[in-house]
Amino acid sequence: MTLSVLPVTGLPEVRRGDDIAELISEQTALQDGDVVVVAQKIVSKSEGRVRDLATVEVSDAAASLAARLDRDPRFIAAVLDESIRVVRDERVLITQTRQGFVCANAGVDRSNTGRPGAVTLLPEDCDASAVSLRRRLHELTQVSVGVVISDTFGRPWRNGICNVALGVAGMAALIDHRGESDDDGRPLETTVVALADEVAAAAGLVMGKTERVPAAVVRGLGDGVRGDGRGSDLVRPANLDLFR
Amino acid sequence: MTLSVLPVTGLPEVRRGDDIAELISEQTALQDGDVVVVAQKIVSKSEGRVRDLATVEVSDAAASLAARLDRDPRFIAAVLDESIRVVRDERVLITQTRQGFVCANAGVDRSNTGRPGAVTLLPEDCDASAVSLRRRLHELTQVSVGVVISDTFGRPWRNGICNVALGVAGMAALIDHRGESDDDGRPLETTVVALADEVAAAAGLVMGKTERVPAAVVRGLGDGVRGDGRGSDLVRPANLDLFR
Numbered sequence: 432m433t434l435s436v437l438p439v440t441g442l443p444e445v446r447r448g449d450d451i452a453e454l455i456s457e458q459t460a461l462q463d464g465d466v467v468v469v470a471q472k473i474v475s476k477s478e479g480r481v482r483d484l485a486t487v488e489v490s491d492a493a494a495s496l497a498a499r500l501d502r503d504p505r506f507i508a509a510v511l512d513e514s515i516r517v518v519r520d521e522r523v524l525i526t527q528t529r530q531g532f533v534c535a536n537a538g539v540d541r542s543n544t545g546r547p548g549a550v551t552l553l554p555e556d557c558d559a560s561a562v563s564l565r566r567r568l569h570e571l572t573q574v575s576v577g578v579v580i581s582d583t584f585g586r587p588w589r590n591g592i593c594n595v596a597l598g599v600a601g602m603a604a605l606i607d608h609r610g611e612s613d614d615d616g617r618p619l620e621t622t623v624v625a626l627a628d629e630v631a632a633a634a635g636l637v638m639g640k641t642e643r644v645p646a647a648v649v650r651g652l653g654d655g656v657r658g659d660g661r662g663s664d665l666v667r668p669a670n671l672d673l674f675r
Numbered sequence: 676m677t678l679s680v681l682p683v684t685g686l687p688e689v690r691r692g693d694d695i696a697e698l699i700s701e702q703t704a705l706q707d708g709d710v711v712v713v714a715q716k717i718v719s720k721s722e723g724r725v726r727d728l729a730t731v732e733v734s735d736a737a738a739s740l741a742a743r744l745d746r747d748p749r750f751i752a753a754v755l756d757e758s759i760r761v762v763r764d765e766r767v768l769i770t771q772t773r774q775g776f777v778c779a780n781a782g783v784d785r786s787n788t789g790r791p792g793a794v795t796l797l798p799e800d801c802d803a804s805a806v807s808l809r810r811r812l813h814e815l816t817q818v819s820v821g822v823v824i825s826d827t828f829g830r831p832w833r834n835g836i837c838n839v840a841l842g843v844a845g846m847a848a849l850i851d852h853r854g855e856s857d858d859d860g861r862p863l864e865t866t867v868v869a870l871a872d873e874v875a876a877a878a879g880l881v882m883g884k885t886e887r888v889p890a891a892v893v894r895g896l897g898d899g900v901r902g903d904g905r906g907s908d909l910v911r912p913a914n915l916d917l918f919r
């Protein structure tokens with residue numbers, strides 16, 4: 432199995448209401464079994480998940496947190512609006528988002544928003560966005576693909592950000608090897624692989640941060656693309672979380 | 676830039692003293708600019724980093740921790756022997772290894788060890804192992820490649836394990852975009868990408884856990900393969916670690 436990771440280039444600046452599936456399918460010849468990885472940023476823009484900081488109301492809590500972190504109070508307020516829980520607020524603000532993700536600034540981002548003073552927010556429901564992208568890609572191309580909506584997250588203990596999967600459709604998010612045996616015939620123990628996160632990371636290698644490559648195609652996963660997982664499968668439930 | 680990820684198949688069971696560079700170069704035609712990703716497991720085996728649990732001495736601390744976790748006391752003792760610090764010991768044992776990595780069981784692993792009752796340990800110095808593999812590959816093939824020694828780690832907040840880079844040679848481990856601008860001309864803020872971790876994750880997609888694919892070649896990174904980073908670049912220093 433040889434895997435290819437192809438950047439999708441030539442996309443215009445995405446605006447609210449744009450049909451991302453159409454934009455992508457115009458730029459690339461999709462094949463059955465491909466996984467289309469799309470940066471959260473353009474999904475959010477097409478869904479209108481962009482907020483003008485000037486319109487954000489700043490609570491007292493947001494103001495005092497912003498002062499302590501030396502950040503724009505309206506940016507911090509926008510982050511708190513997207514959060515159900517603050518995980519850490521030293522130096523960086525790490526929260527759990529309404530979607531369940533734990534990440535810096537709740538995924539609220541000032542870069543590449545398309546207009547000054549605006550921030551992008553994560554899609555309201557990344558899995559629903561992935562399902563609808565997948566359906567629309569099928570409608571346009573008659574091709575059956577997996578879809579991953581990705582963003583770059585930092586990690587505890589490790590420097591640097593990595594692309595991870597927020598929304599998943601048409602493929603497994605996790606592959607569970609438990610019950611299988613290793614090459615010595617010994618049962619594999621805790622071997623659930625975060626397939627969709629590895630797919631997102633592979634796509635990250637061609638997507639870049641500054642070039643306009645907001646999507647990529649991962650081709651050749653073979654049996655990797657089956658099942659019908661969700662990005663929410665990748666979110667560890669609170670009762671199993673040792674790093675609250 | 677299209678990226679290819681090629682599995683390296685046909686490797687024999689690796690034993691202490693085996694020349695992994697030779698085994699890999701016999702199975703695949705390497706090209707300048709390739710990154711060769713090698714599973715920690717076979718590096719450890721070739722370096723003799725395999726321990727018979729029967730010979731492990733169990734301290735009182737290890738015995739009581741093992742009882743609490745319902746694990747083999749000698750396995751837990753072997754983990755503690757590789758650790759400088761226990762990070763969590765509820766349900767799973769997460770420690771910081773002598774190399775600096777924070778992971779489950781200090782990377783000590785009972786699967787695919789090649790002999791019953793044995794565990795593999797992480798290489799003593801993953802970066803040194805990567806440098807020496809890279810040098811030996813050059814000697815054998817006259818080709819200049821990057822090398823990543825990878826292992827699968829769990830992550831806080833997210834289900835499933837992902838391939839990450841422990842040792843790196845002949846390529847950047849991190850790519851620092853700070854100082855560059857986004858597409859709107861706004862300076863990018865905290866945008867240091869964990870390139871070597873994304874490369875490891877991409878390789879993970881073809882390496883699998885149960886098939887005998889302990890190495891992969893990532894081809895087409897282009898400028899991605901330059902610089903001379905280290906796996907240790909990916910380890911967050913203690914003073915910046917919010918999840919001690």
